[in-house]
Amino acid sequence: MNQRQTTKKQEIESREATLLETASRILLAEGFAALSMERLADELNTAKGTIYNHFPNREEVLLAIAVKAINKRQSLFDIASLAQRPSRERMMAVMVACEIYVTHYPHYFHVESLVRHAAIWERCTEARRALLQKQEERCMGLVSSIVRGGVANGDLRLPQEISPEEMTLSLWALTYGSYLINASSPSLEEIGIKSVHRSVRLGCMCVLDGYHWQPIWTNEQRNHLFREICRDVFPDEPAPVDFHLLP
Amino acid sequence: MNQRQTTKKQEIESREATLLETASRILLAEGFAALSMERLADELNTAKGTIYNHFPNREEVLLAIAVKAINKRQSLFDIASLAQRPSRERMMAVMVACEIYVTHYPHYFHVESLVRHAAIWERCTEARRALLQKQEERCMGLVSSIVRGGVANGDLRLPQEISPEEMTLSLWALTYGSYLINASSPSLEEIGIKSVHRSVRLGCMCVLDGYHWQPIWTNEQRNHLFREICRDVFPDEPAPVDFHLLP
DNA sequence: TAAAAAATCTGACGTGGCGTCAGATAATAG
DNA sequence: CTATTATCTGACGCCACGTCAGATTTTTTA
Incomplete structure (x- = not known):
């Protein structure tokens, strides 16, 4: 019974x-x-x-998928931020996590952005929306923690007027924005952008360097570390295609 | 007759x-x-x-509005890039243009992003899509030209491996991404981001500084120039709310 | 100017998907 | 074995899309 x-x-x-x-x-x-x-x-x-x-309506099905999506993303971020490495390498691990996410779970990335549109968002239940928000904030929080860690042990001296969350937003916006633009403008390559992944890497590195997050790497070191992190931190995920940072 | x-x-x-x-x-x-x-x-x-x-369908009406939107944006970018100022100030003028666009024409910004979604995009005629793409590329091109100008007269020494278009993409992704995230996460302020505009400004400045685009400004100079550009380059547009870059 | 031809407008119609709900069916309790 | 509760079902009403044959207006022709 x-x-x-x-x-x-x-x-x-x-x-x-x-x-x-x-x-x-x-x-x-x-x-x-x-x-x-x-x-x-x-x-x-x-x-x-x-x-x-x-599910009370069609949109809520989408949102449920988006929740699965962000859970996956969060698990990747978790792995990255728990790596036993210097702060800046942990941050690079998050960048690798993003790249893996976008490359190997493109539908998840797609749903995450789809669900943000008012037409869909507004029709969903508060409960599930909160679920997504919470995970979103947790992801941001993980990244901010890495920034805080860097500040705490002296790798990074953030300017007075900038909070760790603001730095996180910059990096996330750069990444998210690039992939969105790429998804909707298939002609990026025609106008001088060899690879979005490469651009995102360079852009983020520029921001990290801009705030003098130590150590500053040479291009060779970046490439080497990138491959090392793919291999050691994410042994279970297929490595993203390794577009060289150098031309 | x-x-x-x-x-x-x-x-x-x-x-x-x-x-x-x-x-x-x-x-x-x-x-x-x-x-x-x-x-x-x-x-x-x-x-x-x-x-x-x-219009052959509902989506095409949206796209037509998006075309109007991007025309407006382009006209703002035009004004910015034609300003008789040093290259880095012209770039700042584009940043101001973006801020004006997002602040005073939020529906335009909204439609531009809405229309990029596959569900809408795919139902539109090739002709109108091309119209939007062309303008989009022209906007990117204007910004890239400013970068080229900076390189040409020595204000900026871009690393070998980075094209002006890639730098443009970084800046645009940072801006676009930030405003999108802001639009869909009303709780940004609760987690330490005082103002998206401020974050975007700081982020872009960080990228420009990261590539050592001369001159490097102090915060005071940034604020002063920002106001000056609002006043002198965009006299016809209501100035965006002036969140101070400094706390 | 009047009739014919062309362009434009109209709204009823067919279609398809959404979300509901009264009744059917299955599971559990007594 | 019956009563009660939970779950499932699919026909139904609704709404918006996009179409198209016929009505109306404009332009051309004679």
């Missing part, structure tokens, strides 16, 4: 997981427009009403 | 303008969801079919 009870609950729970996987697959293969509740119900061999038992 | 001909054509043309104004108004006041073709037809006292004579 008790066994059956859990069996039923498990069935419902596992359906939710399958549902999100199916939705992700459709989204990745055919885009947002193709993701209809009818379609989802069909593919899951269930009725539309059942889907609505799990 | 000829007079009448032009009269009719003018009517159609002016309708298109009214249409876009009405659409902008709805969009600004009630968001994308509220912008339906029915609604547009109603407000213009015309039939739905007539709207479809102008």
Whole structure:
């Protein structure tokens, strides 16, 4: 009896997981427009009403995927910030984490940005939105902690008027902005940008150097460390394509 | 006869303008969801079919607004890059242009980012998309030209491996990314970011300083120049709120 | 100026997806 | 084995999209 009870609950729970996987697959293969509740119900061999038992509307399904996405991102950031390395290398590990995320989980990145649009955001429940916000803040917090760590042990002397959070925002904006622009302007390469990844790396390095975060590396050192971090800090993730920082 | 001909054509043309104004108004006041073709037809006292004579679908109306938006942005960039000032000040003028754009034409900024999403982008005609792309590239080009100018007269010595376009991308990504994050995370201020404008200014300055673009300014000089540029280069635009760069 | 031709406008119509809900079915309790 | 509760179902009402045959207006032609 008790066994059956859990069996039923498990069935419902596992359906939710399958549902999100199916939705992700459709989204990745055919885009947002193709993701209809009818379609989802069909593919899951269930009725539309059942889907609505799990999510109050279509947008909320998206948000649920976005939550999975940010959890993945957070786990990558966690690994990066726990690396036993000097502060600046930990920061580089976060950069590597971003690159892995964007390269190997592009649909996650896509959903994360999609879900931020008012048309979608506004239709979601406060509860799930809070979930996303909290994780977002936690990700930012992890990066800010690395900055704080750098300040604490003297690798970095942040100007009085700049908080660690503001430095984090700069780096995140640079990264996020670059990948968004890249996603929507396929012609970037035609106008002199060889690789977005390369640009993001150079841009972030410039900001870190700009604030004199020690040690300042040569290009050779950067490349070497980049590969080392891919290998040692993220042994379980396939390494992102290694565009050389040097030409 | 000829007079009448032009009269009719003018009517159609002016309708298109009214249409876009009405659409902008709805969009600004009630968001994308509220912008339906029915609604547009109603407000213009015309039939739905007539709207479809102008635009093949709803998304294309958005894109048309985005084209107006980017034209505005381009005109601001034009003014900035034509200023009779040292290269680095011209670059700061572009930063001011961005701030004016985001502050005083927020709906334009919003539409520009909205239109980039695949769900909308894909449904638009190639012709109009090309229009937007071209203007986008022109805006990037204006900024790259300022970088080139700085290199040409020795204010800036760009590292071998970095093209002017890559530097432009960094600055643009930092700006665009920051404002997007700000738009979708109203809680930024709670986590230590006093003002996005301030963060963007500091971030861009850090990049410019990072590449040693001369002259390097003190905070006082930055603030002073910022106000001067608002006043002298953009006398026709209301100045953006002047958050001090210093605390 | 009047009739014919062309351009433009119109709104009813077909379509498709959203979200609901009364009734059917299955699970659990007594 | 029956009653109660939980879950599932799919037909339904609704709304907005985009179309198109026919009405209306404008332009051309004679």
